Each structure stands twice: as structure tokens, then as C-alpha cells.
Amino acid sequence: MSAHEHAIAHEHHGEHETMSKGKIWRVFFILLGVTVLEFFIALYCLPHAWFSQEVANFLYIALTIVKAAYIVAYFMHLKFEKIGLILAIVLPMIFLIYFVSLMIIEGNHLLLGVK
Structure with a gap:
């Protein structure tokens, strides 16, 4: 070797x-x-x-x-891993979960508001 x-x-x-x-x-x-x-x-x-x-x-x-x-x-x-890689993976996931939850909340609001 x-x-x-x-x-x-x-x-x-x-x-x-x-x-x-x-x-x-x-x-x-x-x-x-x-x-x-x-x-x-x-x-x-x-x-x-x-x-x-x-x-x-x-x-x-x-x-x-x-x-x-x-x-x-x-x-x-x-x-x-280094902190940069961790943030590059974790932060987009947090934003994705946040935006999906906002869309669900807004969708329910619009659905309940229509009669």
C-alpha cells in the first residue's frame, strides 16, 4: 500500500x-x-x-x-457536517413546511368563506 x-x-x-x-x-x-x-x-x-x-x-x-x-x-x-451544508438543507425544508401550512390555512379560510 x-x-x-x-x-x-x-x-x-x-x-x-x-x-x-x-x-x-x-x-x-x-x-x-x-x-x-x-x-x-x-x-x-x-x-x-x-x-x-x-x-x-x-x-x-x-x-x-x-x-x-x-x-x-x-x-x-x-x-x-459543516454548518453551511446543514443550513442549506434545513432552512428550505422549514420554509417549505411553513408555506404548505399557510396554503392549507388559507385554503380552509377561502373554502369556509364561500357560501
Whole structure:
């Protein structure tokens, strides 16, 4: 193995040193806990009328966003990238979600206003 090949192999090996087995398992159990919480809300809280459907929908959306953030950050290695790349990916997604929610709200407003 030449010095150049050794340097490339060492650089590639060092690229993923931040994701140890312990961190992977920790993220797995966090995702498992969030999923169990979603099932608890769906199967126990809603039938017993602890929450309204609107609150349950909000909780589902919030918990799903948390799961998506963990998956993107750790398993797609976005957490270990430079801040510029993170902002280039996250900010357009935030604006997209914001604009879609505004269109849904405005669509309901227009739909309810027409008689």
C-alpha cells in the first residue's frame, strides 16, 4: 500500500469515528421510545378521551418531526457536517413546511368563506 493509499484509507476511516456503537444504540432507543409514545397515544389515550383529535394530531406531527430529525442527524450523518451544508438543507425544508401550512390555512379560510 502506497503512502497516498494509506492516507486516503486513514482519512476515510476517521470520517465515521464519531458514530460509535453506543451512540447508534442510544439513538435507536430514543427512536424506539418516541415510537412507543406514539403508539401509547394512539391506542390508550385517544380511546379513553384523554386528548382531542386535534391535540393528538399535533403530538403525532411533533413526534414524527423529532424522529425524522434524529434519523437525518445521525443515520444520514448530517450532524457531523459543516454548518453551511446543514443550513442549506434545513432552512428550505422549514420554509417549505411553513408555506404548505399557510396554503392549507388559507385554503380552509377561502373554502369556509364561500357560501
